[in-house]
Amino acid sequence: MTANRIRVLLVDDHEVVRDGVKSLIDANDDLSVVAEAGTVAEAIAQAERTRPDVVVMDVRLADGSGIEATREIRARLEKTQVLMLTSFADDEALFASIMAGASGYVLKQIRGGELIRAIREIGAGKSLLDPEVTRTVLDRLRKGKTMRDEKLARLSAQEERILTLVAKGRTNGQIGTELRLAEKTVKNYVSTILSKLEVARRAEAAAYLARHTNTPGSH
Helix, strand or coil: CCCCCEEEEEECCCHHHHHHHHHHHHCCCCEEEEEEECCHHHHHHHHHHHCCCEEEEECEECCEEHHHHHHHHHHHCCCCEEEEEECCCCHHHHHHHHHHCCCEEEECCCCHHHHHHHHHHHHCCCCCCCHHHHHHHHHHHHHCCECCCCCHHHCCHHHHHHHHHHHCCCCHHHHHHHHCCCHHHHHHHHHHHHHHHCCCCHHHHHHHHHHCECCCCCC
């Protein structure tokens, strides 16, 4: 086994796609698929278990977004790099991927050899993001509605959505109805949000969000 083999976690909710990409990766002596996942929860668990060098991450997963999984993985494993794999060229998804800490973004239509090269580049610590694209994202950030506060940055995309609704005065039941979640699930999310923001009450969390949003009143 090559000493500097790049260890890859493969995340896609289609088993056929995973099998194809796994065969492609494992055909290279310097690459190895150490785990696979089909959901956000599995991706985070497998990343923590195997601590891969590179995660090849589908943007759309059965139980949520690969972008959310990327944010969580990057928060927990700073040495693990993420390559987003998607069927669609989508500016919003690209923007969100960079925000979440991805090092690259490729389309599923990519040729096999190019995907392998992308994994190697990211495994070597390089970024595959076009500097012009990255600059555009940074400009959007500077003009964006939320100045990324350290504590707010701890929140997942779903937690941000729930906090925004809390700030609008919604009850757990109303939030559950709007986001199609059980009220108990919302309650658990709210507890996590309070813990991450280091506040004791919903009103304090709402006030914290208001203080760190530079265009109050925007949707």
